[in-house]
Amino acid sequence: MNLAKDKEPTFPTSYKEILQRIDAIDPLKYRASRNYIDGAVSYLSPYISRGVISTKFIFTEILKKGHHPKQAEKFIQELAWRDYWQQVWIAKADAINHDIKHIQAPVSNTEVPKAILEATTGINAVDKAIEEFYKTGYLHNHLRMYIAAISCNMGRSHWKSPAKWMYYHLLDADWASNALSWQWVAGANANKKYVANQENINTYCFTNQKGTFLDIPY
Numbered sequence: 001m002n003l004a005k006d007k008e009p010t011f012p013t014s015y016k017e018i019l020q021r022i023d024a025i026d027p028l029k030y031r032a033s034r035n036y037i038d039g040a041v042s043y044l045s046p047y048i049s050r051g052v053i054s055t056k057f058i059f060t061e062i063l064k065k066g067h068h069p070k071q072a073e074k075f076i077q078e079l080a081w082r083d084y085w086q087q088v089w090i091a092k093a094d095a096i097n098h099d100i101k102h103i104q105a106p107v108s109n110t111e112v113p114k115a116i117l118e119a120t121t122g123i124n125a126v127d128k129a130i131e132e133f134y135k136t137g138y139l140h141n142h143l144r145m146y147i148a149a150i151s152c153n154m155g156r157s158h159w160k161s162p163a164k165w166m167y168y169h170l171l172d173a174d175w176a177s178n179a180l181s182w183q184w185v186a187g188a189n190a191n192k193k194y195v196a197n198q199e200n201i202n203t204y205c206f207t208n209q210k211g212t213f214l215d216i217p218y
């Protein structure tokens with residue numbers, strides 16, 4: 001499903017419309033555009049996380065439509081990430097509530113940065129996304145990464161409180177994907193931290209901001 005840049009996502013509850021959403025998945029467009037805020041992502045996560053549909057069902061429907069697995073690889077990989085994080089949760093249990101591979105460092109606080117809570121980071125794409133998030137319960141994956149990077153790697157907040165804040169507001173709240181992705185961004189579940197910069201944000205969010213605190217080279 002492609003959304004215009006200024007259109008907010010909606011999440012119908014009729015099963016027929018959910019099936020139409022699965023039918024509309026275009027794996028090639030997805031592969032080419034998923035990182036852009038108006039990309040052809042599926043908006044299926046609330047239904048998956050609430051158990052209305054399964055990743056296996058979506059996978060089967062995609063193959064039934066005749067999409068070649070190779071062409072649908074990127075989309076299938078993302079479904080697999082969701083199930084992988086669930087399996088990590090099952091295997092590691094409470095350990096996912098703590099820094100799982102590395103101790104996050106440096107950490108100076110265990111709060112959610114005020115600028116994130118109030119959508120006043122000064123990064124226009126991020127502030128707009130947070131304001132919309134409060135209304136819709138949805139955030140594009142790239143925005144989740146930018147918000148986590150600003151909170152943990154710039155604001156030096158420990159990942160857990162901001163992760164809980166995001167979880168609380170998400171329609172697709174899934175503690176495995178949430179906690180383990182926040183830890184991935186913060187370097188607690190990866191060997192390096194995810195770094196966001198203004199140039200990358202401008203590219204994927206169609207902004208043209210300069211001189212912000214993220215306007216730095218990689």
Ligand SMILES: Cc1cc2nc3c(=O)[nH]c(=O)nc-3n(C[C@H](O)[C@H](O)[C@H](O)COP(=O)(O)OP(=O)(O)OC[C@H]3O[C@@H](n4cnc5c(N)ncnc54)[C@H](O)[C@@H]3O)c2cc1C
Pocket residue numbers: 034040041042043044045046048049078079080081082083085139140141142144145148167170172173174175177178179181182185
């Ligand atoms: C900091 C952070 C927090 C996150 N918290 C959650 C969460 O609480 N719940 C949640 O469902 N996802 C979470 N994700 C993963 C991802 O952002 C969402 O699943 C995705 O944006 C949902 O939109 P979509 O259905 O349009 O995804 P699409 O891109 O259309 O993908 C299809 C499906 O694949 C799965 N998927 C896609 N990307 C990922 C990913 N990176 N990791 C795991 N599964 C993925 C989801 O089930 C999604 O519905 C988080 C990612 C980050 C970086």
